[in-house]
Each structure stands twice: as structure tokens, then as C-alpha cells.
Amino acid sequence: MRTQVAIIGAGPSGLLLGAxxxxxxxxxxxxERQSPDYVLSRIRAGVLEQVTMDLLDAAGVGARMHREGLPHDGFDLCFDGRRHRIDLHALTGRKVMVYGQxxxxxxxxxxxTAAGLGTVYNASDVQLHDFNGTQPRVTFTAKGEAHEVHADFIVGCDGFHGVARASVPTDAMQTFEKVYPFGWLGVLADVPPVHEELIYASDERGFALCSMRSKSRVRYYVQCSLEDKVEQWSDDAFWDELKRRLxxxxxxxxVTGPSIEKSIAPLRSFVAEPMRFGRLFLAGDAAHIVPPTGAKGLNLAASDVGLLSHALTDYYRGNAVGIDTYSERALSRIWKAERFSWWFTSLMHRFPDTGAFGRRMQSAELDYLVKSEAAMTAMAENYVGLPLNV
Structure with a gap:
């Protein structure tokens, strides 16, 4: 098979790039190495930045998002038993959209499917070849048969554990990582949200987040130990703990109810540099991971794809500047989002070594934040998303 671009991974970033x-x-x-049902079963982020909304509109898939999504003008920070609203629209003129990944x-x-475009699912033994030359190839097995795709470029949108980044020689890449000493226990339930906007809570017992997917489905989280197991947490235990942090x-x-899904997610900050290796590009979780605090993961993947789609379009029109500068421009935005997610995580969570002094510093910063328009504006600008600058 011959094509212009071979995309590895049919998650939202790969599908958006394809569109x-x-x-x-x-x-x-x-x-894609998994089945369509498996891809759809992943429970992930639900807050979209304006950049992501604009890209979905450009791809022609934004209609249902605008019809069924929940536009949010702000969110609440909760500490010392009180809620404080961060008015995103008043501070930045922009909003976010609550619409599940x-x-x-x-x-x-x-x-x-409507466009008649096929996707190879359940592909096994996916391997990338010759991407440092001029004739990159992808080989894989599907339905018991071996296949080979020749392409001008390969784009790895296959996530943190995918084959794309693993195919790069270790001496060609530098990685940066921080693993956080706690996780998030998340519950999905069909109950009305406790509040019309998101609540980020910092409590002596740990962090909590009240989010939603719709007006009748919620996604709530509590900070938990990495040693915890989902089986240790009954629904009643989860609801009791969440209430104690609000x-x-x-x-x-x-309003409480039975969980539809319950899982524990570890938190990690990770960046791989650069994001281009000859004719192989990395995008999304293949190149970077952020803690879920602030909902930057899907939005960063979308911004990568936005930059790369513009770059490839320009290339096929005779201008290679975009692909030559893709890594630099993407990483500039990525590191700013990494900084924000790290800062927000550090501000809201209890760390094993926080101690009494550290807790007072968190309280002082939160108190300063909600009383300073400049500080709230800086937070709001990062939360709604920095410009793409294509």
C-alpha cells in the first residue's frame, strides 16, 4: 500500500489528524492495535479548550459537541470549607466546553465512516522502518495477513506505551519525567452534578474534583494512595470520602448512586524531546503526559495535531518550514501546559512530605490567588488554553 501519511493510533489525536x-x-x-469498542471504552478527559473546539469544527465534527456539550464560563476552587469562583469568561473572554473524550x-x-475512510483495527506486530531515510514503511499483521505501508511520513499518535516512541533510538531522544506519589480514584455515575460548574477541592484529607459529562452523568475523583486497589473502595466508601472533602x-x-465505572489513575508528568525524527513525528501522549489536574491531556494532543496538520498541508503545497519547526513550536506550548498542570497539582494535593509548613504555604497561595485579579487572570489564561499560533 502507498499513502502520503501513515498514522499510528486511532484514538482522538490520530482520528482528528486523519479528519x-x-x-x-x-x-x-x-x-490501530485495539478494536473500535476498546478505543471507545477508555474513560478520559471531559473539558475542551477553545483551540480543541476550533479544530473539531475545522474537521467538520463539532455539531454534536455544540448541541450537547456544556459551555462553562468558570469553575470553583474550594479550600477552608468555602468555594471561590474563577470567572474564566470575565477574566479572558473565553470559555471551555464540557464534552467527554x-x-x-x-x-x-x-x-x-460517513466519509468512506477506513481504519485498520486489531493490527498486531506493528513496526516502523526507515523513518530516518526518504522511504519510511510500516509493517503489521491484520486478519492473519501481513501488510506493508509505504508513506512519505509516519505520525505516532499511539499513546505513552505505543510503538512509535519506542522505535526511536534512545540516544536520539531526551526524556523528562516526574511521577507523583498518589493517584486519583475516579467514579462515573448517572446522577445530577452537585454544582453547575467544576469544583476543585483542596482539603486536609486530600484533593477532590467534582466534574461531569452531562447534566445527568458525573465524573468525580478523590486523591488516593498508589497502594490502594479499586476493590478496596465500595461505592459507599467513595461517596463518604468525597463528601468529607467538600x-x-x-x-x-x-446525589449519590451506583458507579458505572471505577478506576485508579496514577499521575505523571512526562515529555520526550524532540518530537520529530527524520520522517517520524510524535503527537499527543506518545510525546508527553500531564497530570489530569486542569484537563490538559486531550487538549495538548489536539494542539499537536493542529500544528502538524497545518505543517503537512503546507509541505504538500511546497513549503517545508512547518514540518521543520513542528517540534520546537509544539514543545513550547507543551512545556507551558506541563508547568501549569504541575503547579495546579502541587497547589491542590497533599504530598507525603507536605508537612504543616507546606500546608500553610498552599493555603496562603490559594488565599492570595482568589483575592488577586492578576493571579486569577494568569490561572484563567492557562486553564482556557494558550493560543495555538500556527
Whole structure:
């Protein structure tokens, strides 16, 4: 098979890149090692920045997001038993959209099917070859048969554990990583949200987040030990712990119910540099991971894809500047988002070595933050997302 761009991974970043390349008339193929049902079963982020919304609109898949998503003008910070609103729209003129990653993926899959574009699912033994030369190839097995794809470029959108980054020689890449000493226990439940906007809570017992996927489905989290197991947490134990980390009025108003899904996610900050290796590009979780505090993961992946789709479109029109500067421009935005996610995580969570002094510093910073328009503006600018600057 011959194509212009071979995309490894059919998650939201790979599918979005495919949709944008299709709009630009660029031939491509998407290769995914899992099944469509598995891809859709991943429970992930639900807050979209304006940049991500704009890219989904450009790809022609934004209609259901605008129809069913929940635009949010702000969110609440909770500490010392009180909630303080960060008015995103008043501070920046922008909003965010609450719309689950699963729904984004579904919309992209449906649009791909409607356009008659195929995706190779359940591909095994995926290998990348010769991407440092001029004739890169991808080999894989699907339905018991061996396949080979020749492409101008390969894009790795296959996540942190994917084959794309693993194919790069270790001496060609530098990695930066911070592993946090706690996780998030998350519960998905079909109950009305406790509040119309997100609540980020910092409590003596640990962090908590009240988020939602719709007006009747919530995604709530509590900070937990990395040694905890999901089986140790009954639904009742989760709801009791969450209520203890919220103001009394919110705890009293909260509607509880059986969990649809329950999982524990570790927190990590990770960046791989550079993001281009000859004719191989990395995008999304293949190149970077952020803690979920502030919901930057999916949005960073979308911004990578936005930069890369513009760069590839320019390349096929005779201008190679975009692909030559992709890594530098993407990493500039990535490191700013990494900084924000690290700062927000450090501010809101209890660390094993926080101690009494550290806790007072967190309280003082939170108190300063909600009383300073300059500090709130800086936070709001980062939360709604920095410009893409394509």
C-alpha cells in the first residue's frame, strides 16, 4: 500500500489528524492495535479548550459537541470549607466546553465512516522502518495477513506505551519525567452534578474534583494512595470520602448512586524531546503526559495535531518550514501546559512530605490567588488554553 501519511493510533489525536488531513486532500491511513469498542471504552478527559473546539469544527465534527456539550464560563476552587469562583469568561473572554473524550472519539469515528475512510483495527506486530531515510514503511499483521505501508511520513499518535516512541533510538531522544506519589480514584455515575460548574477541592484529607459529562452523568475523583486497589473502595466508601472533602452545603446537596465505572489513575508528568525524527513525528501522549489536574491531556494532543496538520498541508503545497519547526513550536506550548498542570497539582494535593509548613504555604497561595485579579487572570489564561499560533 502507498499513502502520503501513515498514522499510528486511532484514538482522538490520530482520528482528528486523519479528519484534518482528509479536509486538506492528503491521503493517509490509520493503523490501530485495539478494536473500535476498546478505543471507545477508555474513560478520559471531559473539558475542551477553545483551540480543541476550533479544530473539531475545522474537521467538520463539532455539531454534536455544540448541541450537547456544556459551555462553562468558570469553575470553583474550594479550600477552608468555602468555594471561590474563577470567572474564566470575565477574566479572558473565553470559555471551555464540557464534552467527554469518548464522545469526541465517537464523533470522529462516525465522520470517518460517513466519509468512506477506513481504519485498520486489531493490527498486531506493528513496526516502523526507515523513518530516518526518504522511504519510511510500516509493517503489521491484520486478519492473519501481513501488510506493508509505504508513506512519505509516519505520525505516532499511539499513546505513552505505543510503538512509535519506542522505535526511536534512545540516544536520539531526551526524556523528562516526574511521577507523583498518589493517584486519583475516579467514579462515573448517572446522577445530577452537585454544582453547575467544576469544583476543585483542596482539603486536609486530600484533593477532590467534582466534574461531569452531562447534566445527568458525573465524573468525580478523590486523591488516593498508589497502594490502594479499586476493590478496596465500595461505592459507599467513595461517596463518604468525597463528601468529607467538600463544604458541608455541597456534601448535603450531593446525589449519590451506583458507579458505572471505577478506576485508579496514577499521575505523571512526562515529555520526550524532540518530537520529530527524520520522517517520524510524535503527537499527543506518545510525546508527553500531564497530570489530569486542569484537563490538559486531550487538549495538548489536539494542539499537536493542529500544528502538524497545518505543517503537512503546507509541505504538500511546497513549503517545508512547518514540518521543520513542528517540534520546537509544539514543545513550547507543551512545556507551558506541563508547568501549569504541575503547579495546579502541587497547589491542590497533599504530598507525603507536605508537612504543616507546606500546608500553610498552599493555603496562603490559594488565599492570595482568589483575592488577586492578576493571579486569577494568569490561572484563567492557562486553564482556557494558550493560543495555538500556527
Amino acid at each position: 484534518l488531513l482528509h479536509k486538506a486532500g492528503i491521503d493517509h491511513v490509520i493503523i 469518548t464522545e469526541v472519539t465517537r464523533d470522529l469515528m462516525d465522520a470517518r 463544604p458541608a452545603e455541597d456534601a448535603a446537596r450531593m
